[in-house]
Amino acid sequence: MKNDHRSPRSVRTTALWLAAIAVAFYLGFILLSAIRA
Amino acid sequence: MSTAVAEMEAHDHHGPEKGIRRWLFATNHKDIGTMYLLFSLVMLFVGGAMAMIIRSELMMPGLQFVNPGFYNQMTTMHALVMIFGAIMPAFVGLANWMIPLMVGAPDMALPRMNNLSFWILPAAFTILLSTLFMSGGGPAGGWTMYPPLVLQTGDAFPYLIFSIHLMGLSSIMGAINIIVTIINMRAPDMALIKMPMFVWSWLITAYLLIAVMPVLAGAVTMLLTDQFFGTSFFLAAGGGDPVMFQHIFWFFGHPEVYIMILPAFGVVSEVIPTFARKPLFGHDSMVYAISAIAFLSFIVWAHHMFTVGMPLTGQLFFMFATMLIAVPTGVKIFNWTATMWGGAMTFETPMLFALAFLFLFTIGGFSGVMVAIVPADIQYHDSYFVVAHFHYVLVPGALFGILAAVYYWLPKWTGRMYNEKLGQIHFWLTAIFVNVTFFPMHFLGLAGMPRRIPDYATQFTDWNFMASIGAFGFGLSQLLFAYIVINCMRGRGEAATAEVWDHPKGLEWTVPSPAPYHTFDEPPRVPPAQTFS
Amino acid sequence: MIRRLSLCVTGLAQAAGARADWAINMPRGVSELSAETYDLHMMVFYWCVGIAVVVFGAMLFTMVRHRKSRGVQPAKFSHSMPAEITWTIIPIIILLIMAVPAAETLIRIEDSRAPDVTVVVTGYQWKWHYMYPGEDVAFYSTLARASSEARHRGSGIDPANVENYLLDVDRPLVVPKGAKVRVLLTSNDVIHAWWVPELSIKKDAIPGFMNETWFQADVAGVYRGQCAELCGVDHAYMPIVVEVVEPEAFQAFLDSEREPEPAAASGSNTSADSPGEDTK
Numbered sequence: 001m002k003n004d005h006r007s008p009r010s011v012r013t014t015a016l017w018l019a020a021i022a023v024a025f026y027l028g029f030i031l032l033s034a035i036r037a
Numbered sequence: 038m039s040t041a042v043a044e045m046e047a048h049d050h051h052g053p054e055k056g057i058r059r060w061l062f063a064t065n066h067k068d069i070g071t072m073y074l075l076f077s078l079v080m081l082f083v084g085g086a087m088a089m090i091i092r093s094e095l096m097m098p099g100l101q102f103v104n105p106g107f108y109n110q111m112t113t114m115h116a117l118v119m120i121f122g123a124i125m126p127a128f129v130g131l132a133n134w135m136i137p138l139m140v141g142a143p144d145m146a147l148p149r150m151n152n153l154s155f156w157i158l159p160a161a162f163t164i165l166l167s168t169l170f171m172s173g174g175g176p177a178g179g180w181t182m183y184p185p186l187v188l189q190t191g192d193a194f195p196y197l198i199f200s201i202h203l204m205g206l207s208s209i210m211g212a213i214n215i216i217v218t219i220i221n222m223r224a225p226d227m228a229l230i231k232m233p234m235f236v237w238s239w240l241i242t243a244y245l246l247i248a249v250m251p252v253l254a255g256a257v258t259m260l261l262t263d264q265f266f267g268t269s270f271f272l273a274a275g276g277g278d279p280v281m282f283q284h285i286f287w288f289f290g291h292p293e294v295y296i297m298i299l300p301a302f303g304v305v306s307e308v309i310p311t312f313a314r315k316p317l318f319g320h321d322s323m324v325y326a327i328s329a330i331a332f333l334s335f336i337v338w339a340h341h342m343f344t345v346g347m348p349l350t351g352q353l354f355f356m357f358a359t360m361l362i363a364v365p366t367g368v369k370i371f372n373w374t375a376t377m378w379g380g381a382m383t384f385e386t387p388m389l390f391a392l393a394f395l396f397l398f399t400i401g402g403f404s405g406v407m408v409a410i411v412p413a414d415i416q417y418h419d420s421y422f423v424v425a426h427f428h429y430v431l432v433p434g435a436l437f438g439i440l441a442a443v444y445y446w447l448p449k450w451t452g453r454m455y456n457e458k459l460g461q462i463h464f465w466l467t468a469i470f471v472n473v474t475f476f477p478m479h480f481l482g483l484a485g486m487p488r489r490i491p492d493y494a495t496q497f498t499d500w501n502f503m504a505s506i507g508a509f510g511f512g513l514s515q516l517l518f519a520y521i522v523i524n525c526m527r528g529r530g531e532a533a534t535a536e537v538w539d540h541p542k543g544l545e546w547t548v549p550s551p552a553p554y555h556t557f558d559e560p561p562r563v564p565p566a567q568t569f570s
Numbered sequence: 571m572i573r574r575l576s577l578c579v580t581g582l583a584q585a586a587g588a589r590a591d592w593a594i595n596m597p598r599g600v601s602e603l604s605a606e607t608y609d610l611h612m613m614v615f616y617w618c619v620g621i622a623v624v625v626f627g628a629m630l631f632t633m634v635r636h637r638k639s640r641g642v643q644p645a646k647f648s649h650s651m652p653a654e655i656t657w658t659i660i661p662i663i664i665l666l667i668m669a670v671p672a673a674e675t676l677i678r679i680e681d682s683r684a685p686d687v688t689v690v691v692t693g694y695q696w697k698w699h700y701m702y703p704g705e706d707v708a709f710y711s712t713l714a715r716a717s718s719e720a721r722h723r724g725s726g727i728d729p730a731n732v733e734n735y736l737l738d739v740d741r742p743l744v745v746p747k748g749a750k751v752r753v754l755l756t757s758n759d760v761i762h763a764w765w766v767p768e769l770s771i772k773k774d775a776i777p778g779f780m781n782e783t784w785f786q787a788d789v790a791g792v793y794r795g796q797c798a799e800l801c802g803v804d805h806a807y808m809p810i811v812v813e814v815v816e817p818e819a820f821q822a823f824l825d826s827e828r829e830p831e832p833a834a835a836s837g838s839n840t841s842a843d844s845p846g847e848d849t850k
C-alpha cells in the first residue's frame with residue numbers, strides 16, 4: 001500500500017503488546033482462580 | 038522513493054479477484070466489512086427465528102409447541118447467536134468499513150489477520166448451531182453458562198466451549214487490528230482528539246474487548262477442565278465455588294454489554310450532527326464520557342449477582358458504582374439533545390433510528406437505574422423486568438444503532454440511495470413493534486413472572502399475548518430491511534453523490550460513492566472542516 | 571373484547587395486588603420490608619418519570635421546533651461549560667437522594683439477627699425440601715398434581731381451569747404470623763433461587779454453600795412464588811407456597827408433622843412422609 005506511513009515495527013510492537021495483554025488476562029484469571037479454589 | 042512508488046502504481050489496480058477467491062482470501066477492509074455485515078444479518082434472522090419459537094410458546098399458558106428442554110435450548114442459543122453472531126459482528130463490520138475511511142488509512146493494519154478474524158465466525162457458528170442436532174441437544178443452561186447446571190449439558194458441551202473460544206479469538210484479533218490501525222495509520226493531520234466519535238467509540242471498545250474476551254475464555258476453559266480433567270474450580274464437592282464462575286463471567290459480561298453499546302453511541306454521534314446540520318455538542322465531553330463509562334464498566338460486575346449471598350459491603354459498593362454510570366451516560370443523552378437543539382433537522386431514515394435510539398435507550402437506562410437499587414433488585418432479579426431492561430438497551434439501543442449506521446453509510450458502500458419511503462416504513466413498523474414486544478415485559482416482571490420459563494401462571498397471560506404479537510410484527514418487519522438492503526446492493530435506486538447527505542463531516546464523504554476498492558492510497562490532507570473538535 | 575376491557579380495569583384497580591391479569595406493578599407485600607422495598611421501587615420510578623418528562627419533553631420540543639422544514643438556519647454553538655456542569659451535578663444529586671434510603675433498606679435486609687423461627691430450604695431438581703431444625707419436621711414440596719398433569723404438551727387440560735396453575739404445591743411451608751423467620755438456603759444439585767414476591771424475599775440456593783436471609787410476614791395468608799434461577803428442564807415447575815398462620819396453628823402444624831403417620835391403607839397420598847424420610 002502506498003499510503004503506508006506506518007512503520008512495520010510500530011505496528012508489530014503495538015499488536016504484540018495488545019496480544020500480551022490478552023494472554024495475561026487469560027492466564028491471570030485462571031491462575032488466580034486456581035489459587036482461590 | 039518516488040521510483041518505488043511509481044513501480045508499485047504500475048502493479049496495482051487490477052481490481053478485486055474474481056469469484057469465490059475474492060471473498061475467501063479477502064484482505065480488503067471493505068470486502069471484509071461487507072462479509073461481517075451480511076453474516077450478522079443472517080445471524081439476526083437465525084436468532085430471530087429462535088425468538089419466534091420462544092414467543093410462540095409464550096403466547097398462551099400451557100405448553101403448545103415445544104418441550105421445556107428444547108425451549109431452554111432456544112433461550113440459550115437465541116442469546117448466544119444475537120450477542121456473538123449478530124450484534125458484535127455487525128459492529129465489527131461497521132468498524133472495518135468505516136475506520137480506515139474515517140482516519141484516512143488505506144486499509145486495516147493487519148489485513149490477513151482481518152481475514153482470519155472474519156472466517157473464524159462462520160466456522161464457530163456452524164459448530165455451535167450443529168449442537169442442536171446432537172444427542173442431548175444444544176446447550177440449555179442459559180447463555181451465562183452457570184455451573185453446575187451447564188455441566189449437565191450433553192455431548193454439546195465441548196462444542197459449546199470450543200465455539201466460544203473461537204468467537205473470542207475472532208473478537209480479540211479484530212480488536213487488536215482496530216487499535217493498531219487507529220494508533221498507527223491515521224492521516225498525519227488527524228490528532229487523536231480530532232477523530233470522529235465513531236472511531237473514538239471503537240478505540241475504547243477495542244480495549245474493552247482485549248481485556249475481557251480472554252477472561253471469558255479463561256472461565257469457559259475452567260468449565261472444560263472441571264468437566265473433563267478433574268479440576269474443581271467451580272464444584273463445591275471438590276472445594277471449588279460455583280459463585281466464583283459468576284464473578285469471572287460477569288467480569289467479562291458487564292464490559293461485554295458496553296462493548297455492544299459504545300459503537301452505537303459512536304454511530305449516533307455521527308448521525309445526529311449530520312441531520313441536525315449542527316456540530317456535535319460537547320465533543321470533548323463525549324470522549325470523556327465514553328472513557329468514564331468504559332472505566333466504570335470494570336467495577337460493577339456483581340450487580341448481576343445481587344441475590345447470590347454477597348456480603349453487605351460488597352452489595353453497597355456495587356450498588357453505588359452502578360448508579361454512578363448513569364452520570365456519564367446522562368451527559369451523552371443530554372449532549373445529543375443539545376446537538377439537536379437549535380439545529381435544522383430533517384428526518385431521513387438514519388436520523389429516525391438515531392432519534393428512536395435516544396428515546397428508547399433512555400427508557401432502558403431508567404430501568405437500569407431501577408435494577409441498580411439492591412433492595413428493589415431483589416424483586417426484579419431473574420424476572421421479566423430484567424429481560425425488559427436489557428432488551429430495551431440492546432434492541433432499540435444497539436440494534437437501532439446498527440440500523441441507523443447501515444442506512445447512513447449504505448449509499449457510500451453501494452453508490453445507490455436506498456428507498457427512503459420503504460426505509461421509513463421499516464422504521465415505523467420496527468419502532469412500534471419493539472415497544473409492543475418489550476414494554477409489557479416490565480409489567481410481567483413486576484407481577485412476578487420469572488425468566489427462562491416455557492410456561493407460566495395464568496395471570497401472566499395478557500401481557501405475554503401482547504408481547505408475542507409484537508414479536509411477530511417486529512420479526513416480519515426485518516424482512517423489509519433485508520429487502521431494502523439487498524435492493525440497494527443490486528444497484529437499484531438513485532445514484533448517490535460523494536457527500537450523500539447535506540454537508541456531512543468526515544473523510545468518508547470525500548471519496549466517491551460507491552467508495553473505490555482502494556481509497557486513501559495517498560494520505561489525505563485533513564481540512565479543518567472535516568475535523569471534529 | 572368486553573371481558574378484556576373489564577379485566578383491564580379491574581387489573582389496573584388492583585395494581586398493587588399482583589395476582590390480577592394485566593397487573594402492572596409489584597405487590598406491596600405483607601411485611602415491613604416488602605412495603606419498604608415497594609416504596610423504594612416507587613420512589614426511584616417516580617424520579618425516573620420526572621426526569622423522563624423533562625428530557626423527553628426537551629427532545630420532543632426540539633424535534634418539532636428545530637426542523638429544516640420550518641426554514642430555520644441551524645445554530646452554530648457546540649459548547650457550554652455551564653450547561654455541562656449543570657447536567658452532571660444534578661444527576662449526581664438525584665442519585666445521592668436515591669442512594670441513602672436504598673442503603674438503609676439494604677442494611678435492614680441484611681440484618682438476620684434474633685430470629686424466632688428457622689427453616690432450612692434445600693433446592694432440588696425440581697422441588698423444594700423444607701426442614702425445621704430442632705423440630706424434627708422435614709418434607710418435600712413439589713408441584714401440585716393438578717398442575718403437574720395439565721402442564722404437559724397435549725395434556726388436553728386448559729390451564730385456565732387449574733386453580734393456581736404452576737403456583738401450587740402438595741405441601742406448603744408453614745410459618746407463624748409476626749415471627750422473624752430465618753431462611754437457610756442451599757441446594758442438592760444445581761443453583762436454584764427461592765422467591766416469594768409478597769414477602770420480598772429472593773436468594774440463591776447454591777450447592778455446597780449455605781445462604782441466609784429472613785422475612786417477617788405480618789398478615790396471615792397464602793403466598794406463592796417460583797424458582798428464580800434456571801435449574802434445568804423443569805425450572806418452571808417447582809413453585810414455592812408459604813402459608814402464614816396464627817402462632818397456635820403453627821404449633822399444631824409442627825405437632826401433626828412430628829407424629830408418626832398411621833398405617834395408610836390406600837397409601838396413595840404422596841405427602842404422607844415420615845419425618846426425615848426421603849421421598850421422590
